[in-house]
Amino acid sequence: MTDEALATALESALGRTFGLFRSLSQPSGLSMTAAATLSTLERNGPCRLTALAAREGVTQPAMTQLITRLADAGLVCREADPADGRVVRVSITGEGRATLARRRGRRAEKLAGILARLSPGHRAALAAALPALDALASMDPTSTKEYD
Amino acid sequence: MTDEALATALESALGRTFGLFRSLSQPSGLSMTAAATLSTLERNGPCRLTALAAREGVTQPAMTQLITRLADAGLVCREADPADGRVVRVSITGEGRATLARRRGRRAEKLAGILARLSPGHRAALAAALPALDALASMDPTSTKEYD
DNA sequence: CATTTTACATAAGTATGTGATATAAAAAGC
DNA sequence: GCTTTTTATATCACATACTTATGTAAAATG
Numbered sequence: 001m002t003d004e005a006l007a008t009a010l011e012s013a014l015g016r017t018f019g020l021f022r023s024l025s026q027p028s029g030l031s032m033t034a035a036a037t038l039s040t041l042e043r044n045g046p047c048r049l050t051a052l053a054a055r056e057g058v059t060q061p062a063m064t065q066l067i068t069r070l071a072d073a074g075l076v077c078r079e080a081d082p083a084d085g086r087v088v089r090v091s092i093t094g095e096g097r098a099t100l101a102r103r104r105g106r107r108a109e110k111l112a113g114i115l116a117r118l119s120p121g122h123r124a125a126l127a128a129a130l131p132a133l134d135a136l137a138s139m140d141p142t143s144t145k146e147y148d
Numbered sequence: 149m150t151d152e153a154l155a156t157a158l159e160s161a162l163g164r165t166f167g168l169f170r171s172l173s174q175p176s177g178l179s180m181t182a183a184a185t186l187s188t189l190e191r192n193g194p195c196r197l198t199a200l201a202a203r204e205g206v207t208q209p210a211m212t213q214l215i216t217r218l219a220d221a222g223l224v225c226r227e228a229d230p231a232d233g234r235v236v237r238v239s240i241t242g243e244g245r246a247t248l249a250r251r252r253g254r255r256a257e258k259l260a261g262i263l264a265r266l267s268p269g270h271r272a273a274l275a276a277a278l279p280a281l282d283a284l285a286s287m288d289p290t291s292t293k294e295y296d
Numbered sequence: 297c298a299t300t301t302t303a304c305a306t307a308a309g310t311a312t313g314t315g316a317t318a319t320a321a322a323a324a325g326c
Numbered sequence: 327g328c329t330t331t332t333t334a335t336a337t338c339a340c341a342t343a344c345t346t347a348t349g350t351a352a353a354a355t356g
Binding site for chain 1: 149151155156184185187188203252256263264274275279282284287
């Protein structure tokens with residue numbers, strides 16, 4: 001399978017999972033961007049605001065606003081960079097981790113119910129692809145670095 | 149790996165790919181929900197409005213408005229059901245298919261650039277998981293039918 | 297030290313979602 | 327057959343989370 005064919009098929013499949021993925025959570029609660037941002041912070045540690053915006057595919061003002069909301073909710077913490085007075089370093093708080101864990105538990109429960117209806121072979125294939133999906137999720141869309 | 153562990157890991161990985169996935173398209177153009185809805189219509193054929201809403205994880209009013217916008221843009225077509233005067237059957241138009249294909253091409257090109265930076269093993273794992281991802285994408289979040 | 301660039305904030309507008317409710321057709325009860 | 331209830335969609339008012347354009351202050355550049 002060519003890279004181009006893989007990319008096309010993957011774009012299509014992931015795009016179509018979007019609705020299912022959204023239906024895992026009640027409309028109240030964290031937005032997709034908020035959850036993804038918290039996840040990124042949990043996984044990669046403190047991060048600049050602009051880098052977060054690029055990572056999550058939103059504009060810088062959108063990320064400023066999101067971080068303001070998350071900070072007001074106590075889920076993230078903004079700190080000044082001692083070496084550069086312009087930058088804001090954002091990190092996840094304990095409460096942020098706890099919120100994320102609770103959300104993940106609730107969503108995983110629903111997702112498990114859906115996965116149970118897949119064939120065992122499909123479940124095994126998904127399990128085998130987890131490291132690759134994780135690597136894909138960690139890619140920086142702007143970077144040109146090779147091999148995750 | 150237990151089903152619960154798979155669900156948790158998958159929820160996390162897919163959630164973190166969200167930002168990358170969004171960054172594949174310019175903010176103008178189809179919204180994620182619009183693209184996913186068109187994809188569903190392309191794949192599954194004509195569909196009731198309420199069924200589409202459930203499928204895409206949005207409320208019925210949201211789907212009514214989305215379909216109105218898509219119909220105004222000529223990407224979908226709403227028809228009355230001859231057998232039931234209440235239902236609206238939505239189908240994708242040729243222009244809808246063309247729009248979707250163009251979008252898919254542009255996004256796949258960007259995604260291919262990102263996939264190229266993954267290890268060959270990871271790419272192979274993703275390719276192997278495509279049928280499973282596709283089956284997952286086709287699951288109805290509300291149904292209880294077994295084995296996709 | 298003036299100029300440009302970079303990092304973030306603010307403001308105003310827009311798109312897209314929600315909940316509550318209206319309408320009209322079909323199904324159900326009796 | 328005529329209410330009553332349910333189902334499918336539409337409409338309305340409002341909330342949220344984006345966008346673009348622009349402002350401000352710190353750092354880098356010449």
